[in-house]
Amino acid sequence: MTTFKPNTVYVTYIASTPEKVWQALTDAEFTRQYFGGQTVEVEPKAGGRFVMRLPDGSVNVQGRVVEWSPPHRLSCTWGFPQVPKLPECLVTYDIEAVGGAVKLTMTEGHSWDIPEALLSGGRSGWPAILSSLKSLLETGQPLAIKMAPPKEMLEALKALRKEGN
């Protein structure tokens, strides 16, 4: 069993219900609106297939469902077919009803001593994605945040691709 250390955690509180937040995280029509245009495909069971597609249809993320516990916890491995040398990470969404709202906790865990430069992608991306998700559920309108991978991450990925070649 691989152990994933929680490297990045982001918490947001959303005026919604756990069921609606769960749907927003697992329904392609929702993710397309707030997740940089990506659509989710998830087989609803532990061990099921998990995919995030870019707007052009290509697979950006491919992994497996580790835990499927609607509407409280979804945990999936995330592999990046375009960067096969990058070890899979584990992304967990915890959904909890608190104080008249929903507490959503995203935890991105890694199984290796990942350099800060590679963490910068998630650290800049998650606040944008989850801010837009909150707006979408509360106002019906997502945010149009222009997202670009941090330069330091692109350089680290380039170095990773070159390794051993």
Next chain:
Amino acid sequence: MSKPSFVYVTYIASTPEKVFKALTDTEATAKFWFGNAVTSDWKVGSPVAFHREGKLILSGKVIENDAPRRLSYTFTPHHGPHDGSDTSRVVMDLEQQKNQVKLTVTHDDFAPGSTVFASISNGWPLVLSNLKSYLETGTTPLYAPWYEENAGQKTEKVVS
């Protein structure tokens, strides 16, 4: 070991002027900051105080005021387990993007052995989620009677 620094980023469909106003306005903070109303003239060096039901909760001094782009003040909590002897620093950076504001709150410069880090790590996501709702929907959906009780607890668990 590097010194602890808490950074929280949120994107708000608003303008830097409105976000800056909300962060510095007595009535607005009373609404989204769970009853904690701020008072200050916001001049560099001036005192900052947050009161809830007449009780001093947080105090500080203005370090920088570059409205509507940046606001910084010292941060001394007086509630829960904190006795007003533990001072750290808050920096708020506001960046106008197309139709929204990127708000970055950086909380650092903690005293050695400070217990404030655990409190604020729970507190900022609550406060800033409510701020975002307040500015985007005009409502503050989050009810946090446990905001006070949880101050200082290391656990992430919040009981409703």
